[in-house]
Amino acid sequence: MPAQNTIRVHVPLSLRKRGGRPRILPPKDVEAATPTGQDPRLLRAIGRAWRWRKMLENGEVATLADLAADEGLSDRYLSRLTRLAWLAPEVLERLVIRREPCAITIYELCLIASLPWEEQVERVFA
Numbered sequence: 001m002p003a004q005n006t007i008r009v010h011v012p013l014s015l016r017k018r019g020g021r022p023r024i025l026p027p028k029d030v031e032a033a034t035p036t037g038q039d040p041r042l043l044r045a046i047g048r049a050w051r052w053r054k055m056l057e058n059g060e061v062a063t064l065a066d067l068a069a070d071e072g073l074s075d076r077y078l079s080r081l082t083r084l085a086w087l088a089p090e091v092l093e094r095l096v097i098r099r100e101p102c103a104i105t106i107y108e109l110c111l112i113a114s115l116p117w118e119e120q121v122e123r124v125f126a
C-alpha cells in the first residue's frame with residue numbers, strides 16, 4: 001500500500017507502431033495544445049516528385065520506367081507521385097512554405113495535380 005504522502009498520477013496514453021517505430025499517442029478526448037503542422041509524408045512525397053522531375057529534365061534518366069527501376073519502385077506508383085511536381089505554385093506555397101495542413105490524402109492530391117491551377121487551390125483547401 002502506498003505511503004500517505006505519495007501522489008499517484010495516471011496518464012492514459014497508448015502506444016502504436018507507425019513505420020516500425022513506437023509512438024505515444026494522447027487520449028482521444030484530449031486535443032493537442034499546439035496545432036499539428038504539415039504531414040511529413042506529404043512533404044517528403046512532394047520533395048521526391050520534384051527530384052524525379054529534375055532528373056527527367058536533366059536527362060539523368062530517359063523514362064519513368066528507368067527511374068522506377070533505379071528507385072526500386074513500381075512505375076505506376078512513381079508516375080502517379082511525379083504528378084505532385086506540377087501542382088499549382090499557390091498550392092505548393094501553402095503546403096510547403098506556410099505548412100498549412102490539408103484534409104486530403106496524397107493519392108487525392110496526385111489526382112488534383114492534373115486539374116488546371118485555378119481549380120487546384122479550391123479543391124485542396126476547401
